[in-house]
Structure formats: C-alpha cells, structure tokens
Amino acid sequence: DTGVSQNPRHKITKRGQNVTFRCDPISEHNRLYWYRQTLGQGPEFLTYFQNEAQLEKSRLLSDRFSAERPKGSFSTLEIQRTEQGDSAMYLCASSGTGGHQPQHFGDGTRLSIL
C-alpha cells in the first residue's frame, strides 16, 4: 500500500530562485491538498484539487505560488522568486470523496531559503 509521496524531501535555494515540488497521492484518492507548516505551528491550508480542478485556494497562496494537477494524478507546487519567509515544510495530503474522509499526509518537502 503506497502512501502519499513527496519529492524532493529537502530543497535549499537562494532567495529569488524558483522552486517546484511534486506530490504523488494515494492512487485511488481523487482529492489532493497542499499545506505549509512552520516551526511551532500546525499545518496551514494552501489549496486543494478534486481531480484536475483546483477548487479552493487560501489567501496564503500569493501570486508567486501556483499549483497544478494536470491529469488528476500527481500535483506540482511552484514558488517563484522565493523569499526568506517561504522557508517552511510543504505538506501534501490526499483523500477520497464521500462522507467524512480523513486526509493522509506525505512526509513533506522542507524548503530552506538562503
């Protein structure tokens, strides 16, 4: 049983560079979510997809952030012109639909901005 897979696990980059993260959800799940977690805080919601449609976006998702799920399977999260404040753990989760379905998380991508 394959869980949610995220790549890379760690990303170190210089301020101003663009970065892209990938998430592969649990295969039978059609909902996919992105969260961000900083030290001492719980995960904060960024956006979610049902199949390929992006149905909800947080105000945290500035115009430098873009997420895609082109074929309704894997998703990418891109951050353009990274800033120091973007340093965080980026978590992906997936779930099924219908009733109360828990979200299952990957191990995240830790982003460090130099």
Place this chain on the structure above:
Amino acid sequence: DQQVKQNSPSLSVQEGRISILNCDYTNSMFDYFLWYKKYPAEGPTFLISISSIKDKNEDGRFTVFLNKSAKHLSLHIVPSQPGDSAVYFCAARWLSGSEKLVFGKGTKLTVNP
C-alpha cells in the same frame, strides 16, 4: 485568530498510564474533527476522527470524546506506550463549503518508560 486551540504545548506521562490531550474550538460550524500524530522528520499520520453527530469514537487504545456544547474534544490513549511519544495535532473541518482542515499548534506527548 486561532479557531482550533491546543493550550498545552507539552504533556509527560508514565508508561501504562492514561494520556489525555485536549483541544478547544471556537467555530460551531465545524462538523468533523481529527487527531494526527507526528514524529520528527515525518508527515502527520491520521489517528482517529469523530463526526459532530457523535460524542465518542474508539479505535483500540485511542478514544476521542466530543463535547459540542463546550466546543471541546479530547484524545485518550490507554495504556500509553513509549512509542506514543510524538506531537499530536487536533484538526477540524467545516460543515460545508470547504474541504480544508484547520489545525491546532500541537501538543508534544512524552511517555516515560
């Protein structure tokens, strides 16, 4: 403004005893509540959940209690084991219109052998 609050940053218990982790929420439109456990360098792992139509849900050593009038839920772990040592997050989801989870800041549980 935190809508889901875990007021105890840490909790320490002896192996074999009960661990009780607490969570308060402010929004009465939350209808589904979840507990996650997180080890260092790993993502949150789903533990147990409860819908607002219930007041208790059990799964093995884990029981979640929901008190809607007090806007309070708790996670009981009995008996506690050293492997339960982790950060526990409470999360909530709205009745409709959003699929996002709102998380508390977490409580670090240490179970001493």
